[in-house]
Amino acid sequence: MSLHEGWTGRTASALQAAMRLTNEAFAEHLGIAVRTVAGWHQKPDLKPKSEMQQLLDTAHDQADPAVKTRFAALTAEPKLDLPDGAAADAELRLSSDPNIVAALDWLDQHAGWEPGTARREVAARLVRLDVRALQDRGVRRGRVDQRDTAGALAEYYGTTTSGHGRYAARFGSNTRASTTVLTHPDWLDLDCPLIPSHDRLKLSAVTSDDHQPMDEQSAGRAAQRLAESLALGHRMVNMPLYRLLDVSIGKHALEGSIGVTNFVGYVVTMDLLEGELVDALTADQPITPDSLPLRNAYLPDLPSVLDVADRMCAGGALALTAIARPADPYRGEADYLLLVQERSGHVINAARRLAVIPKGFHQPLTDFRADAQVGATLRREMEEELFGREDIDNTVGEQRHADPMHPSRLSEPMRWLMAAPDRLRMECTGFGLNLVSGNFEFASLIVIEDEEFWTRFGGEVRANWEASNLRQFSSLDTEQIEALVNDVAWSNEGLFALLQGLRRLRDIGGSRVSLPTIEWETE
Secondary structure, X not given: OOOXXXXXXXXXXXXXXXXXXXXXXXXXXXXXXXXXXXXXXXOOXXXXXXXXXXXXXXXXXXXXXXXXXXXXXXXXXXXXXXOOOHHXXXXXXXXXXXXXXXXXXXXXXXHOOXXXXXXHHHXXXXXXXXXXXXXXXXXXXXXXXXXXXXXXXXXXXXXXXXXXXEEEEEEOOOEEEEEEEEEOHHHEEEEEEOOOOOEEEEEOOOOOOOOOOOOHHHHHHHHHHHHHHHHHOOOOOOOEEEEEEEEEEEOOEEEEEEXXXXXXXXXXXXXXXXXXXXXXXXXXXXXXXXXXXXHHHHOOOXXXXXXXXXXXXXXXXXXXXXXXXXXXXXXXXXXXXXXXXXXXXXXXXXOXXXXXXXXXXXXXXXXXXXXXXXHHHHHHHHHHHHOOOHHHOOOOOOOOOOOXXXXXXXXXXXXXXXXXXXXXXXXXXXXXXXXXXXXEEEEEEEEEOOOHHHHHHHHHOOOOOXXXXXXXXXXXXXXXXXXXXXXXXXXXXXXXXXXXXXXXXXXXXXXXXXXOOEEEEXX
């Protein structure tokens, strides 16, 4: 291949793949930042600056002959029929991205295929994909709102006699909201401080098999998902993920056990259920087992939803964040700032939906046992999603710090919050199982009590790449909050966390809060 026009993000990534180096190792080899290498993967058409061009020239010139041969092969492969330069990047990821390779290996194993079959299946689908058609489908999916999915799954699952039901709530006298979150009266209004004496999820010594039944159809859908992710440039990292094995939820206490599974297994199984449902709704198909074959295989009825030990039950924690603000001559009386995010189109979970912030999968960083606490995930997500800690974002690079949440590594806002016990309040307000994909959801409330925080650090609060924008609301603005509750753009778990968080904030917020009565019920 000729490099007379200079290096691009795509060819730089190809050199990295030919050298078989991680983002961190390639960055170290070139003497540059890891985020620069990650940026080449995210922007394959980007042309690096002249000094970077020289570093890449030197790395290529000094490479072993075997590396140069692999590099030539990667950059000389025929382009796939994909627009905007996506073909080369997709094929490169299919060949060299360790996360995609892990997903292909997982699919070969669980589908009972010979090694290499998944790669051929994904490549064949990749060639046939029409990216513009996928984008059009994304627009159609975006027209299916939270109420549509809640109504459809109510029709599909019906009611249960176990005392569980779908979470719904009345906001004042005029607004009622229903969700897809299956919960129980004992799982609500927990007022559970997220500290070790109350936050007691435990890592199991043995994780039972999370094998999902995969017939030819479900394996084909998994291959299609990987092809579409490659074509659309979605981020996917094969990170360890906590899987719920059993749970005991009660007032002031979270107890249960979790195991560890792989994220790629979730992506090509349970995470497909939402797309299947939404596509059926856009096509006006009946919401039945015949029209939803993956749901019928993975999550056919309410007993299967509740039987978390015998299925893959991943999930996470999400929190309504309320930040105390002092009185202001322009804004008015002292209140709480409430933050809501619109999720980016690049995320796996709740893409383009409204959600509370922070929101993240429950997963370990480095200490698998200590990180089993729900509070550990929320503290990590605060650092990443609110305070800009890129080094704990495992979609950018591998984690090499022994303790990434060590006090010496915390952002300045988080270090200030942790310096005094009365500055930060974190509680779990409710628990449920989301019928959309079977995920567990720990709805929570984060309250920054000391109004000095907003004065000192308010300008540093910003969302990361997972959000396309942030919205702010005042806890004294009842009219705007009611309109927010009525917004059909919510994810179901986000609406669940919002309502439970507002309900708790109304009880503890004093004069900073002006909200009507919020009463929950189960359907």
